[in-house]
Amino acid sequence: MLEGKTVLITGAGRGIGRATALAFAAEGCKVACVARTGEQVEATARLVAEAGGEALALEGDVACEESVARFTAAAVCRLGDIEILVNNAGVFSVVPLAETTIEQWDRTMGVNARGVFLCIKAVLPAMVARQDGCIINIASMASLRPYTNQGAYVASKHAVLGLSKVLADEMRRYGVRVTAICPGGVDTDLVRSQRPDWEPELLMGPEDVAQCAVYVAKLSPRAAIDVLPIRRWPAAPL
Numbered sequence: 001m002l003e004g005k006t007v008l009i010t011g012a013g014r015g016i017g018r019a020t021a022l023a024f025a026a027e028g029c030k031v032a033c034v035a036r037t038g039e040q041v042e043a044t045a046r047l048v049a050e051a052g053g054e055a056l057a058l059e060g061d062v063a064c065e066e067s068v069a070r071f072t073a074a075a076v077c078r079l080g081d082i083e084i085l086v087n088n089a090g091v092f093s094v095v096p097l098a099e100t101t102i103e104q105w106d107r108t109m110g111v112n113a114r115g116v117f118l119c120i121k122a123v124l125p126a127m128v129a130r131q132d133g134c135i136i137n138i139a140s141m142a143s144l145r146p147y148t149n150q151g152a153y154v155a156s157k158h159a160v161l162g163l164s165k166v167l168a169d170e171m172r173r174y175g176v177r178v179t180a181i182c183p184g185g186v187d188t189d190l191v192r193s194q195r196p197d198w199e200p201e202l203l204m205g206p207e208d209v210a211q212c213a214v215y216v217a218k219l220s221p222r223a224a225i226d227v228l229p230i231r232r233w234p235a236a237p238l
Contacts, residue, residue, distance in 0.1 A: 001218050002029050002217060004029070005083045005084055006081060006084070007084040009021050009034065010035070010086070010088050011035060012033035012041055013036070013037050014189060016138060016188060016209045017086075017088040018033075018206065020214075021033050021047075021048055022053075023211060023214045025053025026053065030055075030079045030080070033056065033058065034060050035060075036089075038057070042057045044057065045057035056078050062089045063115050065118055069122060072122040076126075081130070083127075083134065084135075086138065086213055087138060090138070092150075092190050093108070093153065094149045109152065113156045123135075124176070127176045128176065132175050135164075136181060137163070137164045139181060139227075140157040142158075144238065164180035168224070179228060183231075186209060186232075187204065191203065208230065216228065
């Protein structure tokens, strides 16, 4: 069902992004992998190639409009129109809101919210013209719940959820589906660095989120998932 489709994944240098690149490649997709760190994203592309898939490594900053235009154009030139977009790039910090600097706030909102908006703007016209497309925004449980000492992050992920819901409604007439996946704690380098109190064995794996992204993309055109929360097993149900 996904064989031959072109997928663009941001934040693909490690963690959820890398796992998602491998998962879509296993379905026969052509994968454009984007990250700020060239060495990491090239490693992801090599892993995809070693598994028999096709991947393109691209450096870029999702918070920069010119960078988004460059890596999107490169992906289209090499792999074809983007049929599936996975907005995964994000930053995360644990800081009391009263101690959050303006720079921290701007960076968090810039990557987590503005970055999603810019990437959507870059691929949406072609999706609308084709009357087909799938946009998957990796939001967070922080889109649904408040978390102490994560004010900037929570605000940015609430923004992603709101954007996703509005876009899903606006895109119904054009055949473009939009889903916000909202994972809880995932065992990634980013989470480990900010939440060393969380035991890795009690966290989800990046592959768990990647599998959900593939599931959403493989849905029949008759169905759509607007919001998909995924919690780590020890966490309280919603």
